[in-house]
Amino acid sequence: MEEGRDDEYCSFSNSGDRDGGLSGCFFLDHVGQVLLSRNHDGLSWKCLDSSDCEGTTCLGIINCENSETEIKFSDIYAVEFVSYGLVHSPKLGLRHAKECFRERLLNTQEMYRFTVHGFQSSPKEPCLWNLAAFTFGHMDLQTCQSWMDQLNYSLIKEVERPRNLLVFVHPKSGKGNGSKVWETVSKIFIRAKVNTKVIVTERAGHAFDVMASIQNKELHTYDGIIAVGGDGFFNEILNGYLLSRLKVPLPPSPSDSFNSVQSRGSSSVPEPGDEVHETDQKEHYPLLPDSVQEVMNFRTVNGSCEGIEDPDHPFSSERPRFGLIPAGSTDAIVMCTTGARDPVTSALHIILGRKLFLDAMQVVRWKTASTSTIEPYIRYAASFAGYGFYGDVISESEKYRWMGPKRYDYVGTKIFLKHRYFPNIFTNLNFQKKTLVEFPPNDLPCFFVQAKHCFFELLIYMLM
Numbered sequence: 001m002e003e004g005r006d007d008e009y010c011s012f013s014n015s016g017d018r019d020g021g022l023s024g025c026f027f028l029d030h031v032g033q034v035l036l037s038r039n040h041d042g043l044s045w046k047c048l049d050s051s052d053c054e055g056t057t058c059l060g061i062i063n064c065e066n067s068e069t070e071i072k073f074s075d076i077y078a079v080e081f082v083s084y085g086l087v088h089s090p091k092l093g094l095r096h097a098k099e100c101f102r103e104r105l106l107n108t109q110e111m112y113r114f115t116v117h118g119f120q121s122s123p124k125e126p127c128l129w130n131l132a133a134f135t136f137g138h139m140d141l142q143t144c145q146s147w148m149d150q151l152n153y154s155l156i157k158e159v160e161r162p163r164n165l166l167v168f169v170h171p172k173s174g175k176g177n178g179s180k181v182w183e184t185v186s187k188i189f190i191r192a193k194v195n196t197k198v199i200v201t202e203r204a205g206h207a208f209d210v211m212a213s214i215q216n217k218e219l220h221t222y223d224g225i226i227a228v229g230g231d232g233f234f235n236e237i238l239n240g241y242l243l244s245r246l247k248v249p250l251p252p253s254p255s256d257s258f259n260s261v262q263s264r265g266s267s268s269v270p271e272p273g274d275e276v277h278e279t280d281q282k283e284h285y286p287l288l289p290d291s292v293q294e295v296m297n298f299r300t301v302n303g304s305c306e307g308i309e310d311p312d313h314p315f316s317s318e319r320p321r322f323g324l325i326p327a328g329s330t331d332a333i334v335m336c337t338t339g340a341r342d343p344v345t346s347a348l349h350i351i352l353g354r355k356l357f358l359d360a361m362q363v364v365r366w367k368t369a370s371t372s373t374i375e376p377y378i379r380y381a382a383s384f385a386g387y388g389f390y391g392d393v394i395s396e397s398e399k400y401r402w403m404g405p406k407r408y409d410y411v412g413t414k415i416f417l418k419h420r421y422f423p424n425i426f427t428n429l430n431f432q433k434k435t436l437v438e439f440p441p442n443d444l445p446c447f448f449v450q451a452k453h454c455f456f457e458l459l460i461y462m463l464m
């Protein structure tokens with residue numbers, strides 16, 4: 001390759017402008033000659049139409065339409081140098097280009113290159129993100145390097161992107177392809193220079209034990225915890241984290257509530273003619289009034305939970321961040337959050353630091369009698385909690401994991417045909433039935449990644 005040829009290909013030199021922007025002429029792989037510009041929030045490029053051969057550039061490469069294209073820094077997850085090599089002509093124009101400048105084309109397509117990695121939403125399914133890569137070529141190595149430095153500098157300024165992650169992989173999740181899913185997406189983490197410590201679980205409860213026993217000091221070295229698996233696996237990790245750390249008083253037991261209601265001489269379920277305090281009711285709905293009192297004691301105006309955490313809390317300045325890469329059988333949490341049941345989409349959300357707040361619920365199983373020595377049993381759930389038919393299906397289906405996701409259909413039918421029913425729940429919960437697990441329509445809780453609003457959006461009392 002002859003030195004100094006780039007002047008011949010492109011009449012633009014790299015230049016800066018008053019806003020700190022930068023522009024320069026490059027060859028975009030499979031597109032042709034473009035004017036690349038960097039502005040305050042991203043990159044844009046415009047195809048150049050400097051044809052000296054009908055419909056082609058001076059290189060003999062047919063230009064694309066004179067349209068502008070762009071990518072925001074917030075959507076770029078990596079910029080990397082690619083070795084000296086070919087920058088391809090536009091696919092459609094290759095034959096015509098060869099006819100025009102056969103010799104010259106072959107000689108001039110090799111150059112220094114760098115690739116900008118981002119994503120594009122699928123046109124048919126916007127929640128689905130596909131990997132996108134734009135490779136720019138230039139004859140001058142220095143120019144490529146300086147653009148890469150500038151772009152990487154812009155990416156560093158993108159806040160809240162993780163650098164170190166603790167990743168749990170459930171190898172038998174879903175159809176048994178948890179490890180394969182991680183293998184696929186781990187390449188994206190590597191390209192984005194995100195460090196990962198990976199723990200592949202060996203048994204049920206493994207991730208729980210690690211999360212419960214890991215020292216806060218070590219946990220603090222991670223920017224988040226990622227589960228590669230299904231909803232059950234995600235909940236196991238969440239519980240391992242919360243049960244050992246979140247110190248909160250329990251909500252009033254059903255018998256306490258019942259006694260206090262009795263002593264006030266009224267029922268928690270308003271009777272016709274009862275005076276109703278509308279504002280309070282709306283604000284606290286669907287929580288029990290007594291529970292709301294407890295919750296409010298621990299919640300500050302901005303939604304943080306002062307005083308409930310260990311002073312040595314691993315994420316004291318920020319709320320803990322959790323991510324989920326779907327590999328399960330149902331993947332309900334991912335469907336409620338990213339909207340696409342796709343590991344690549346989830347990996348990109350995590351790497352780009354996208355977040356949603358998580359509402360989690362606390363489920364308390366109380367002592368069956370005041371004399372009972374069994375302590376209340378507490379669990380947290382980030383997606384749903386069930387009992388009765390649903391509980392039976394979940395526990396029974398574990399025996400048929402080898403069937404994959406089909407086990408739910410099989411076991412669901414089997415349990416349905418048994419026609420078991422659960423009258424106890426309703427008998428015992430009779431006095432609270434108006435406050436039990438009723439989501440206001442159009443106000444479904446939003447789940448995901450960052451646990452911020454404490455864990456009491458919904459309290460469920462279970463009597464067993």
Ligand SMILES: Nc1ncnc2c1ncn2[C@@H]1O[C@H](COP(=O)(O)OP(=O)(O)OP(=O)(O)O)[C@@H](O)[C@H]1O
Pocket residue numbers: 170171172173174175201202203204205206228229230231232233234236327328329330331332
């Ligand atoms: N290595 C392992 N071997 C057996 N069981 C495991 C292992 N690792 C985790 N588990 C258990 O498997 C349970 C179910 O896992 P997971 O949620 O990933 O799969 P799934 O049930 O197929 O998916 P979904 O919850 O979406 O239906 C977890 O709650 C966890 O306790």
